[in-house]
Amino acid sequence: MSAQPVMPSRLPAAEMTVGPFFPPRYSDAGANDLTRLEGEGARGEPIDIEGRVVQLDGAPTHNLIVEIWQADAAGIYAHPNDPRHLEADPNFFGWGRAATDADGRYAFRTIRPGQTRERDGTVRAPHINVLVLFSGLMRQLHTVVYFPDDGGAKDFDPLYRAVPGPRRAGVVAVAEAPGRYRFDIRLRGEGETPFFSLDDGGVR
Amino acid sequence: MAKARPGGAGGADGLGRTVITVGRFDEPSQSTPVVEGYRQTALRTPAEPLIKRPFTLSELTGPDRPERRLALLGTDLAGHGAQRALGQLIDVRLRVLDEDGAPLPGALVEMWQANAAGRYIHPNDDDHAPVDPHFYGAARMTTDATGCLSIRTIKPGAYPVPGSGRWWRPPHIHFSLWGRVWMSRLVTQMFFPGEPLNGQDRILHAVPDADARERLICRPRSPVDGPEDTLVFDHDIVVRGRRATPAA
Numbered sequence: 001m002s003a004q005p006v007m008p009s010r011l012p013a014a015e016m017t018v019g020p021f022f023p024p025r026y027s028d029a030g031a032n033d034l035t036r037l038e039g040e041g042a043r044g045e046p047i048d049i050e051g052r053v054v055q056l057d058g059a060p061t062h063n064l065i066v067e068i069w070q071a072d073a074a075g076i077y078a079h080p081n082d083p084r085h086l087e088a089d090p091n092f093f094g095w096g097r098a099a100t101d102a103d104g105r106y107a108f109r110t111i112r113p114g115q116t117r118e119r120d121g122t123v124r125a126p127h128i129n130v131l132v133l134f135s136g137l138m139r140q141l142h143t144v145v146y147f148p149d150d151g152g153a154k155d156f157d158p159l160y161r162a163v164p165g166p167r168r169a170g171v172v173a174v175a176e177a178p179g180r181y182r183f184d185i186r187l188r189g190e191g192e193t194p195f196f197s198l199d200d201g202g203v204r
Numbered sequence: 205m206a207k208a209r210p211g212g213a214g215g216a217d218g219l220g221r222t223v224i225t226v227g228r229f230d231e232p233s234q235s236t237p238v239v240e241g242y243r244q245t246a247l248r249t250p251a252e253p254l255i256k257r258p259f260t261l262s263e264l265t266g267p268d269r270p271e272r273r274l275a276l277l278g279t280d281l282a283g284h285g286a287q288r289a290l291g292q293l294i295d296v297r298l299r300v301l302d303e304d305g306a307p308l309p310g311a312l313v314e315m316w317q318a319n320a321a322g323r324y325i326h327p328n329d330d331d332h333a334p335v336d337p338h339f340y341g342a343a344r345m346t347t348d349a350t351g352c353l354s355i356r357t358i359k360p361g362a363y364p365v366p367g368s369g370r371w372w373r374p375p376h377i378h379f380s381l382w383g384r385v386w387m388s389r390l391v392t393q394m395f396f397p398g399e400p401l402n403g404q405d406r407i408l409h410a411v412p413d414a415d416a417r418e419r420l421i422c423r424p425r426s427p428v429d430g431p432e433d434t435l436v437f438d439h440d441i442v443v444r445g446r447r448a449t450p451a452a
């Protein structure tokens with residue numbers, strides 16, 4: 001379609017004007033801290049999840065948006081589709097947003113999620129749903145964070161089991177210290193993070 | 205999991221509880237993930253196929269009123285009098301719909317755009333064009349009871365994508381929306397009708413289906429249908445399904 005691309009003079013920032021995300025100035029002070037809502041503390045164990053997001057060449061991604069959605073400490077989603085939603089922690093919102101810095105790093109402070117329970121009784125391992133938005137991604141990307149210290153619960157989790165064995169480590173956070181986890185994301189290439197389809201893959 | 209109406213936006217399980225479902229993800233209406241001439245797509249799009257998974261509560265729930273975490277911002281971006289932004293005044297009348305065409309009341313919508321000279325207020329934008337001190341170019345708002353909202357702004361300018369071999373982005377506005385569940389979160393762009401640069405835009409034409417591409421372009425009202433100094437455009441965004449607005 002076009003001639004060889006000419007490298008821009010001000011990498012990496014200028015090239016991203018294809019579609020920067022929502023301007024950070026207005027955003028989102030505190031949107032990466034899920035442990036309190038309107039001043040009230042959420043129930044459960046506070047945990048920190050931090051990581052670095054890189055692209056194919058290993059270069060960090062700057063101003064990439066990471067959003068998370070998770071159940072509360074008891075494994076309940078504050079949404080009418082969860083049959084237990086009336087018991088959800090009113091001080092836990094379950095959603096947060098962070099932007100990566102120039103080194104590709106993001107951080108969340110949240111609550112360790114409990115095991116979620118489906119309508120048919122299936123139990124899912126504690127996990128955090130992750131959405132990635134960035135210029136150069138024509139579609140949003142979805143992945144999931146599991147915990148290394150969940151007592152083996154993820155071995156019975158339908159989404160975890162959907163990930164091909166050799167790639168499963170890519171959806172498990174690394175314990176750095178008690179209550180502190182690292183979850184790095186590689187968008188493409190060697191060690192690529194497993195990402196999930198936006199469609200319903202059907203029965204478990 | 206109890207099944208609700210297939211493809212429907214809601215139903216009830218055997219106990220009469222509300223169940224919100226989503227239909228199939230409509231691949232033909234979506235953009236090509238790796239776009240020729242848009243270099244970053246080949247650095248950032250996963251090479252491995254996306255993993256098929258069952259839908260569980262995690263996918264079929266979502267945040268309730270995200271504006272409790274994100275401050276709402278006014279819907280008048282253009283300002284008035286001495287504070288008025290430079291450029292052509294426009295009103296964007298947006299309607300947000302689910303896959304059945306039902307309006308989504310109270311949906312959170314973020315928008316952001318370049319100023320009339322094609323410049324974003326964003327650390328990732330360089331100095332190719334001037335900043336307008338009266339234009340910030342971002343808003344965050346919720347739809348009304350009919351799924352609608354109205355944004356008073358200025359028409360964004362076109363701009364060249366640095367290092368892209370003379371690819372110019374046509375005037376466009378970015379939108380980020382929350383549907384009822386996590387699987388209907390959508391980030392997309394709105395284009396303007398009749399723009400000469402539309403025909404070459406690598407993002408608009410990443411959507412191979414002509415009908416789906418049309419869904420990214422707003423519709424002009426007659427100039428007599430609106431304030432004297434303002435052109436009005438209507439735009440529908442469908443967050444998921446066969447008539448979904450493509451992500452962009």
